[in-house]
Amino acid sequence: MTDRIAEMLRLSLRSLSLNATRSLLTLLGVIFGVAAVIAMMAAGAGAREELMRTIGSMGIRNIIVQTVKPPEEGRPDSTSGSRRHVFGYGLTFGDLKQIDETVPGVDVVLPVQRIKKRLWHRSTRFEARILGVMPAYFSFFNMECARGRFITDLDTEDARRVCVVGSRILEELGYFDDPLDLDVRIGADWFRVCGVYAQPPFLSPTAKALGRGDIQMDVFVPYSTAKRRYGVLNIVREEGSQEYTRVELDQIIVRVSDESKVLNVAELVGAVLKESHEKTDYEIIVPLELLRQRQKTQRVFSAVMVAIASISLLVGGIGIVNIMLATVTERTSEIGVRRACGARKREILVQFLIETLTLTVLGGVLGCALGVSGASLMSRFSEWRTIITPGSLFLAMGISCLVGVIFGMYPAHKAAEMDPIEALRYE
Amino acid sequence: MGRLPVISLENVTKTYHIGRVDVEVLKGISLGFREGEFTAVVGSSGSGKSTLLHILGCLDTPTSGKCFFGGDNVARLDDDALSEIRNRNIGFVFQTFNLIPHLNVLENVEVPLFYSGLARQERHRKCREAIGLVDLGHRLNHAPAELSGGERQRVAIARAIAHEPRVILADEPTGNLDSTTGAEILRIFHRLHEMRKTIVMVTHDAEIAAQTERQIEMRDGVITERSGRGGKRGKE
Numbered sequence: 001m002t003d004r005i006a007e008m009l010r011l012s013l014r015s016l017s018l019n020a021t022r023s024l025l026t027l028l029g030v031i032f033g034v035a036a037v038i039a040m041m042a043a044g045a046g047a048r049e050e051l052m053r054t055i056g057s058m059g060i061r062n063i064i065v066q067t068v069k070p071p072e073e074g075r076p077d078s079t080s081g082s083r084r085h086v087f088g089y090g091l092t093f094g095d096l097k098q099i100d101e102t103v104p105g106v107d108v109v110l111p112v113q114r115i116k117k118r119l120w121h122r123s124t125r126f127e128a129r130i131l132g133v134m135p136a137y138f139s140f141f142n143m144e145c146a147r148g149r150f151i152t153d154l155d156t157e158d159a160r161r162v163c164v165v166g167s168r169i170l171e172e173l174g175y176f177d178d179p180l181d182l183d184v185r186i187g188a189d190w191f192r193v194c195g196v197y198a199q200p201p202f203l204s205p206t207a208k209a210l211g212r213g214d215i216q217m218d219v220f221v222p223y224s225t226a227k228r229r230y231g232v233l234n235i236v237r238e239e240g241s242q243e244y245t246r247v248e249l250d251q252i253i254v255r256v257s258d259e260s261k262v263l264n265v266a267e268l269v270g271a272v273l274k275e276s277h278e279k280t281d282y283e284i285i286v287p288l289e290l291l292r293q294r295q296k297t298q299r300v301f302s303a304v305m306v307a308i309a310s311i312s313l314l315v316g317g318i319g320i321v322n323i324m325l326a327t328v329t330e331r332t333s334e335i336g337v338r339r340a341c342g343a344r345k346r347e348i349l350v351q352f353l354i355e356t357l358t359l360t361v362l363g364g365v366l367g368c369a370l371g372v373s374g375a376s377l378m379s380r381f382s383e384w385r386t387i388i389t390p391g392s393l394f395l396a397m398g399i400s401c402l403v404g405v406i407f408g409m410y411p412a413h414k415a416a417e418m419d420p421i422e423a424l425r426y427e
Numbered sequence: 428m429g430r431l432p433v434i435s436l437e438n439v440t441k442t443y444h445i446g447r448v449d450v451e452v453l454k455g456i457s458l459g460f461r462e463g464e465f466t467a468v469v470g471s472s473g474s475g476k477s478t479l480l481h482i483l484g485c486l487d488t489p490t491s492g493k494c495f496f497g498g499d500n501v502a503r504l505d506d507d508a509l510s511e512i513r514n515r516n517i518g519f520v521f522q523t524f525n526l527i528p529h530l531n532v533l534e535n536v537e538v539p540l541f542y543s544g545l546a547r548q549e550r551h552r553k554c555r556e557a558i559g560l561v562d563l564g565h566r567l568n569h570a571p572a573e574l575s576g577g578e579r580q581r582v583a584i585a586r587a588i589a590h591e592p593r594v595i596l597a598d599e600p601t602g603n604l605d606s607t608t609g610a611e612i613l614r615i616f617h618r619l620h621e622m623r624k625t626i627v628m629v630t631h632d633a634e635i636a637a638q639t640e641r642q643i644e645m646r647d648g649v650i651t652e653r654s655g656r657g658g659k660r661g662k663e
Contacts (some may be wrong), residue, residue, distance in 0.1 A: 336525065337525045337527060338542075341586070342513040343542050345510075
């Protein structure tokens with residue numbers, strides 16, 4: 001039996017090579033269809049992986065509560081009032097305490113202070129985001145230390161002037177020596193670099209969309225240091241006027257004890273904050289929720305791509321039916337001879353089915369090649385990350401076999417059902 | 428002589444339905460072909476001789492009557508069973524040669540053996556033997572297009588005998604050939620006859636028919652004349 005299948009394979013390759021151009025042209029539909037499936041799955045897998053990493057870096061068990069400036073009309077008029085009017089809004093230590101004490105399922109609550117300051121090294125300077133954080137912050141966000149160390153409890157206790165920077169910052173400062181023990185100036189104070197955090201390999205659109213894009217420019221200092229040095233009062237200078245704002249806490253990081261409780265805790269945190277805040281001067285970011293939403297979008301996107309690929313495969317399949325019908329007609333006499341020589345209907349059917357399968361599998365292989373190269377081009381020339389999984393290759397080959405069987409069945413059936421006498425008389 | 432009939436027909440009729448009209452092509456044929464017999468079936472076109480050949484060759488089944496192959500009635504067998512009988516017992520030679528153009532000589536001859544499920548080596552051995560018999564051993568790897576008409580028909584004959592069938596059925600085997608080549612082909616048939624192959628040849632050429640052991644003439648779906656050395660024993 002295997003001998004016979006091999007023989008049939010050889011025969012079908014031969015008869016396909018008789019019409020190589022025609023066969024190849026017919027295959028284009030299948031090739032593009034398969035390539036679309038491969039590329040689509042590669043892009044999907046890439047996006048998924050990136051999403052997992054981005055959201056993973058935000059911590060799936062974290063809830064981020066952060067201060068936002070309330071809308072204009074909500075605040076007291078700062079220009080007509082006294083020049084010294086201080087506009088206070090945002091999260092407070094009270095909120096932090098209340099969340100920690102009243103919401104069940106909360107593991108740890110961390111305060112974060114966020115200030116924009118100038119960062120100096122010699123004469124180079126740029127605006128950086130300074131984050132005053134607790135030591136646990138780094139592990140909560142799955143950050144990795146590339147050099148030195150992160151901020152420790154001792155740093156916090158003593159309010160030391162140490163900072164953790166990223167390599168991008170060092171580049172920006174034009175500093176290429178050993179970064180440890182480098183002194184930089186933040187605002188008016190000198191800080192010693194105690195560690196360098198690992199940078200994400202590249203910036204993804206997802207990360208940007210989730211507001212994590214600028215992590216590369218973040219400078220981390222102990223929370224206590226930030227609080228002591230910069231306080232809670234902020235001065236914002238706008239065209240000729242000054243605005244004083246008072247924000248106690250920029251962020252509260254709520255660490256939930258269990259992943260399944262995250263959404264519940266987020267709801268409770270929302271309820272707690274609503275009690276004590278008249279205006280919505282805060283927002284709650286739940287990475288888990290974002291992940292779910294993104295996954296949903298991803299699924300819709302995938303479904304659309306599958307539909308497009310299916311249409312291409314359908315068109316390709318119709319082309320194959322067409323060409324195989326022509327082949328069957330051309331080879332009517334051969335079918336007659338084979339039948340006269342004792343071929344059963346089934347054997348004729350199998351012969352033409354194998355021929356169609358050979359054609360579509362060839363299309364599948366070419367389509368895989370095209371899809372893989374297309375995906376790699378996609379990730380080289382755009383920010384889209386693509387991952388080729390073995391599964392997608394198997395799927396594509398499976399699909400092309402399926403297309404071969406489905407669309408080969410009709411011509412093969414037609415060949416098998418031919419009246420041998422009529423077939424012998426043909427031409 | 429005690430030769431057994433390989434094929435015998437009993438009161439076989441064949442009716443084709445063409446539109447609303449029924450055309451009776453064979454009207455009660457009773458015939459027997461003995462082993463080793465070389466029979467010619469002559470008749471003008473439309474006399475039903477091709478239909479007879481198709482029924483003998485198990486390509487077609489009779490509308491009524493019995494058709495015995497060996498001892499079995501094959502008149503009511505299904506397509507698969509008929510295919511198997513063709514594959515084991517029958518070799519066809521056609522007027523238009525009907526070689527498969529993209530296969531070489533060896534592969535064309537191999538076709539019936541392919542369906543009998545023989546191992547590749549065994550198939551090739553039998554093919555070479557048959558091709559040797561028609562003196563084309565030097566043309567094994569040629570495509571049909573590279574051969575002359577006579578050579579093509581010789582390939583077709585090799586294909587018809589390679590699987591050692593019990594009957595060789597030839598439908599106007601010289602019809603598309605000039606007289607010299609035709610004579611050459613006939614010589615091969617005679618040689619096969621000498622090898623005690625059973626041959627039934629349809630022809631409209633009385634001269635060719637005269638060279639055979641036995642002649643049957645058909646007209647309008649009935650047998651009108653039998654002659655030849657073994658002719659009178661046609662039906663028992």
